[in-house]
Amino acid sequence: MNFYKIIVLFAVFGVNQVFAQKKVFSFSATMNTIGVLEDANGQPDSMLNWTFGYFNTEIDKQHDVPGPLVEVNLGDTVVIEFYNPSPEGHTIHLHGLDVDQRNDGVPSTSFFVLTGDTASYEFIATKAGTFMYHCHVTTPLHFQMGMYGALIVKNGNSTYNNYGKFNNEHLLFLSEFDRRYHAMDITGIDLRDMRLDYILVNGKTHGQIYRDSNEVLSLKPGDTCLLRVVNATYSINRLTIPNEINCKIIGSDGRKIPADIVTNTIDVYPGERYGLLLTTANVIDSAAIEICYLNMRTQKGTKTEYIPINEYAFVAPPEKKNIEDNDTVKTDITSRIGIKPLLVYPNPTMRFIIIEDFEQETKFSILDLNGKCWLKGELGKSKRLDLGALPDGIYILSTSHQNTLILKE
Amino acid sequence: MRFFALLLAIVLHAELSFAQSFFLNKGTITEKQATIDILRLNQSSIFDSSNAVISISENQANQLIISNSFQRNLTFQIYKTDDLILSELLKTGASKTIEIPSLTKGVYRYQLKNGIEAQSGVKGLLLVGVKVDFVWRIKELDMDYAKAFLDDKLSNTDYFPERFSINGFIYPQTMQDVKTKVNCKVGDTVDILIFNAGYMPHSMHVHGYHVLITESDSNPNQTGWSKDTFPVQKDRYCFIRLIPDKPGKYPVHDHYMGSVTVEGNYPGGMITMLDVSN
Ligand SMILES: [Cu+2]
Ligand SMILES: [Cu+2]
Numbered sequence: 001m002n003f004y005k006i007i008v009l010f011a012v013f014g015v016n017q018v019f020a021q022k023k024v025f026s027f028s029a030t031m032n033t034i035g036v037l038e039d040a041n042g043q044p045d046s047m048l049n050w051t052f053g054y055f056n057t058e059i060d061k062q063h064d065v066p067g068p069l070v071e072v073n074l075g076d077t078v079v080i081e082f083y084n085p086s087p088e089g090h091t092i093h094l095h096g097l098d099v100d101q102r103n104d105g106v107p108s109t110s111f112f113v114l115t116g117d118t119a120s121y122e123f124i125a126t127k128a129g130t131f132m133y134h135c136h137v138t139t140p141l142h143f144q145m146g147m148y149g150a151l152i153v154k155n156g157n158s159t160y161n162n163y164g165k166f167n168n169e170h171l172l173f174l175s176e177f178d179r180r181y182h183a184m185d186i187t188g189i190d191l192r193d194m195r196l197d198y199i200l201v202n203g204k205t206h207g208q209i210y211r212d213s214n215e216v217l218s219l220k221p222g223d224t225c226l227l228r229v230v231n232a233t234y235s236i237n238r239l240t241i242p243n244e245i246n247c248k249i250i251g252s253d254g255r256k257i258p259a260d261i262v263t264n265t266i267d268v269y270p271g272e273r274y275g276l277l278l279t280t281a282n283v284i285d286s287a288a289i290e291i292c293y294l295n296m297r298t299q300k301g302t303k304t305e306y307i308p309i310n311e312y313a314f315v316a317p318p319e320k321k322n323i324e325d326n327d328t329v330k331t332d333i334t335s336r337i338g339i340k341p342l343l344v345y346p347n348p349t350m351r352f353i354i355i356e357d358f359e360q361e362t363k364f365s366i367l368d369l370n371g372k373c374w375l376k377g378e379l380g381k382s383k384r385l386d387l388g389a390l391p392d393g394i395y396i397l398s399t400s401h402q403n404t405l406i407l408k409e
Numbered sequence: 410m411r412f413f414a415l416l417l418a419i420v421l422h423a424e425l426s427f428a429q430s431f432f433l434n435k436g437t438i439t440e441k442q443a444t445i446d447i448l449r450l451n452q453s454s455i456f457d458s459s460n461a462v463i464s465i466s467e468n469q470a471n472q473l474i475i476s477n478s479f480q481r482n483l484t485f486q487i488y489k490t491d492d493l494i495l496s497e498l499l500k501t502g503a504s505k506t507i508e509i510p511s512l513t514k515g516v517y518r519y520q521l522k523n524g525i526e527a528q529s530g531v532k533g534l535l536l537v538g539v540k541v542d543f544v545w546r547i548k549e550l551d552m553d554y555a556k557a558f559l560d561d562k563l564s565n566t567d568y569f570p571e572r573f574s575i576n577g578f579i580y581p582q583t584m585q586d587v588k589t590k591v592n593c594k595v596g597d598t599v600d601i602l603i604f605n606a607g608y609m610p611h612s613m614h615v616h617g618y619h620v621l622i623t624e625s626d627s628n629p630n631q632t633g634w635s636k637d638t639f640p641v642q643k644d645r646y647c648f649i650r651l652i653p654d655k656p657g658k659y660p661v662h663d664h665y666m667g668s669v670t671v672e673g674n675y676p677g678g679m680i681t682m683l684d685v686s687n
Contacts, residue, residue, distance in 0.1 A: 096637040099616055106616065108676075109658045138675045141665035190673035194666065232668055237612070238508075253617060255635040269612035271664030273636035297568045297609050298663045341427030352664070 018073030025068070029113075029135075029147070031086040033063045033347055034409065036179070037198055037363025038206045041269055043199075046346040047182035049155050050145035052092070052135075065150030065203045066173050067133070068234070074128045074155045080121045082113055089114045090147065092121050093136035095271065096254050097151070106135045112137070115310035119378040128155035130228040130273040132173075144181045148232045149173070153254070159226060159275055160256035166226035167275065170217045172239075172307065173335040174268075175200045175232040176293065185343035185404055194234045199293055199305040209307065210316065216308045217289065219245065219280055227276040231268040235293035235302070239266045242287040242309070253274035270296070286404045288316075343399060348407035353381045356396070366406070367396045428472035428506065431461060433479055433499070433531065438550075440627035441672050445533070445552050446559060448529045450477055451518070455604070458478045459577020460533035460606065467514040467538030476504040481561065487535055489515065490626050490645070496522070514538040516602065516646050528558040532606045532644075541648065544590055547613075547641065547679055548606040549573045549668065557685040568608055572669040573678030580662075580671070580680035591661075591683045595653050601618050611668060617659030617683065620649040638664055647665040653685040 003403045017178070031050045039045045052067030072078050084090055089112045093105030113119045115390045135147035150173045158166055178196040181189065199203050202215060209215045219225050231237045241264040243249040251259040252274050260277075268274055288306040293300050306316050343356040365376035366385070374390050377383075387395075387408050397404045435446050436456030454476070465471040477483055477499040485507065487494040494517065497507050500621040517535040520529055530550055549570035557564035574581060576589045583589045593599050594639045601620075605611060605627070619635045623627075627645035641647055662669050671677025 016569075085610060093616075095614070096619075099639070100655055101617070101659065103658075104616055104659065108662055109660070140675050143666055147685050190570075191670045191675055192667045192673055243607040252631075252634060253619065253636045253638060258633045261630060267640075267666070269638065270666075271614045272640075273638075295611075296667070297570070299610070405436070 006138065010299055019324055020073065020077070020406070022077045022079065022195045024079045025070055026055045026081045027052050027092070028068070028083045028110075029086045029090045030063045031088060031148075032143075032348075033065075034346075034350075035065055035146070035203070036350075037204075037372075038208045040206060042207055042347055044350075045179070046348070046350055047177060047179065047347065048184060049182060050086070050135075050147050050346060052066060052133075052140060052147055052149055055081075061208070064198065065148075066145035067177060067203075069148070069149060069171070070133065070151040072125050072151075072153055073286070076125045076127055076153075076157050078123055078125055080133075081118065082121065084113045084115060087115055089134045090137050091143065094131070094133050094134050096122065096129075096131040096273065097123055097125075097137065105133075107137055117346070125153040127254045128153045128158070128160055130171075130249060130275060131229060131254055132230050132232060132273070133302050134232065138191075139182070140194070141186075142179060143232070144194060144234075146175070146177075148175065150228075150230055152228065157276075159251055163256060164226070164250045164275070164277055164282070166224045168223050169228065170228070171202065171228045173202050173230045173232060175203070175235050176234060180343060182409065183343065184347035185344065196235060196293055196302050197292065201291070201305055201307065204314065205305075209305065216311060217278075217366060219278055219284060219295045219309055220281060223279065225278040227278055229266070229274045229276065229323040231270050231272050233270055235270070235296060236299070237268040238292045238294055238301070239268065240264060240290040240292070241266075241276075241278065242284070242289070244282045244284055244287065245309075246279045246281075247275060249263065250277050250278045286311060344404050344406065347404075348409045349387065350389050350409055351386065353385050353397075353406060354388060355379055365398050366390075368393065368399060389397065412647055413548050415629070428478070429463065429465075429473050430474045431463070432476045432584055433480060433483065438572075440552060443552065445555050446513070446551070447555050448531055448558070448591070450475070450485050450533060457577070458530060461544070462534045462536060462544060463519065464511075464536045464539075465509065468511050470511050471509040471536055473507045473509060474615055475499055475507060479500055483526055483531075484624045485519065487517055487519050488644070489517050512537045517550075518604070518644060520644075525558060525561060525563055525573075527608075527672055528554040528564060530555060530558075530606075534604050534606075534646075539602070541600050543588065543599065543601040544643055545575050545589065545601060545603045546577070546606045547573075547575055547603060547611050547663070547683065548577075549609065549679075551608075554608075563661070568609070568611070569668075572671070575679055575681050580669075580677050581679040589681050591651075592654065592686070593651075593683070597653065599653075601648065601649050601651065601653040601683075602646060602676040603641050605641045605643050606637060608643050610640050610665075611679065612640050612665050614664040615649075615651075615659070615683070617655070617685075618651055618653055620651045622647055623650050626650040651683070653683070656685045656687045659683045659685070667684075 004296045033049045035049045053063030091105040131151040134144040176196045179197040232328040238335045287309045292301045292304045419448040432454045434456040452461045483499045486496045495670040520532040625641045625647035668679040
């Protein structure tokens with residue numbers, strides 16, 4: 001880079017600009033990552049997830065939902081190398097980064113990254129702000145399975161060219177799981193039908209949020225906190241900021257908005273991002289940001305999650321009941337395709353599986369691959385089985401009308 | 410010369426004041442082997458699954474003649490956002506001449522009365538003196554709602570639409586329609602009106618570019634914002650301005666992923682494309 005270009009960079013990006021660099025990230029995809037969420041009763045619930053993660057021998061095992069945070073500086077040349085060892089094709093769509101067609105990650109207009117392929121996505125980070133990346137292959141499915149992550153372009157401690165200085169920042173990467181998708185067998189699932197079982201905040205649920213000091217938002221008098229919100233969900237995310245906090249919307253979708261808006265309620269729609277500046281005159285010792293997910297079809301609230309402020313051991317209020325019974329959503333997907341499969345989840349599992357039988361009472365047995373029977377009994381509408389006594393391995397759940405493979409890990 | 414100009418003006422004016430005819434037509438659509446009759450407002454007596462865009466001139470009275478061939482009386486209404494402009498009974502088997510008062514320039518909508526009739530999905534744009542490069546009418550269809558309308562009752566199920574469309578087209582059909590797929594050049598200024606004729610909001614995502622929201626009765630706060638994803642509320646509209654800075658083919662779609670399916674499969678539904686050449 002010659003002297004003049006440096007001058008131009010300073011002129012364009014302002015004094016906060018650290019020297020633009022080339023930043024290379026090496027990613028890979030998985031389709032067999034087990035994630036453990038905490039359910040409303042504080043119990044672990046394991047999920048089969050598809051993920052992005054670093055392709056790097058030491059930290060390869062850290063594949064998780066969401067994928068790694070991509071954090072770069074304004075002006076950086078960003079390269080995401082992507083190796084796909086998983087059994088299906090994937091892509092990386094750089095959502096909101098206005099990249100050229102080749103790097104857009106849409107299989108039909110860009111390219112597919114098939115099993116065993118390596119590809120590379122490249123762009124220059126010309127705007128500071130909050131973005132995301134996600135797989136754009138059979139998007140409703142791959143997105144539901146967890147193939148997404150946040151991408152942040154920083155401009156020092158300013159949000160947009162010398163505007164909106166902050167001394168502290170916090171990311172809320174909001175996503176959601178329909179647990180039926182996170183089982184081993186998703187045959188017959190209708191991709192229109194997404195139900196909300198878990199609100200994920202930076203990939204965590206319930207107590208995983210309240211007990212993790214990284215997830216507690218820190219805000220003291222004198223602080224200016226930049227709260228970045230990403231909606232990677234199928235819902236409207238309604239944020240309610242406590243009244244003792246002054247909250248200003250300063251940007252959205254990686255752009256400054258023309259005039260700041262002071263408000264304590266913000267609706268973020270699927271795919272949108274918001275930048276909020278939080279300040280307070282008071283010492284806050286017991287408060288939380290409330291995040292309510294509203295169903296897009298009904299615009300009614302479904303589930304609520306909390307982000308504790310300044311408080312390590314936060315206790316969430318009991319789950320709001322009866323706002324909308326999630327199960328009243330039409331459940332006739334199976335009748336639409338003429339069969340009524342059992343729902344078996346989580347699968348793979350570490351210990352418990354839940355079997356839901358839509359049809360009727362039926363006998364079941366769990367066999368290993370040598371045909372030895374380990375468990376048998378009757379199934380009702382729902383049954384929770386403890387596989388704790390079984391050695392790790394593959395089993396067959398056999399009923400009168402269906403055989404399902406179960407992986408115990 | 411002046412006389413002829415005046416005469417021409419009178420003739421043109423007379424023509425503009427001519428009544429426009431529309432037809433409430435019943436037709437059959439199919440999804441997953443299930444078929445259902447739906448009602449639509451069309452410009453001819455031949456059924457078309459998308460509702461007509463009615464375009465009239467500003468600041469002058471207009472007439473609409475609407476024929477109702479449906480088996481029940483229906484109530485045709487015109488709204489500006491939440492304000493009811495007029496409400497007229499359309500008797501079954503009859504044609505009705507509706508006098509539309511002089512309206513100021515802007516985007517209005519017509520629909521059948523809220524409640525049982527609105528479940529028919531008869532809802533569309535009434536443009537008064539509006540000129541724009543592209544119009545995208547985004548819409549969904551829940552067959553249970555359409556059925557409830559036929560049965561003259563309110564649906565008792567949660568809204569769960571099967572079909573998602575832009576201008577009546579379901580992707581990849583959207584790619585074949587020159588008014589739905591945007592063909593333009595780098596540096597062009599392309600103004601697009603997006604109207605939500607459905608019953609749920611949609612969160613439209615533009616690949617490749619940020620667009621300027623030049624006007625929005627959907628989310629007035631967002632007027633003047635530069636966005637890559639923005640909601641369009643039901644019954645509401647926004648105008649976006651695209652000035653492409655590079656060539657390429659870029660999808661535009663709802664980021665609520667239920668909408669980018671057809672018969673439960675991806676891709677389909679509410680997806681169109683920007684095709685920008687040098
Ligand atoms: Cu994928
Ligand atoms: Cu996206």
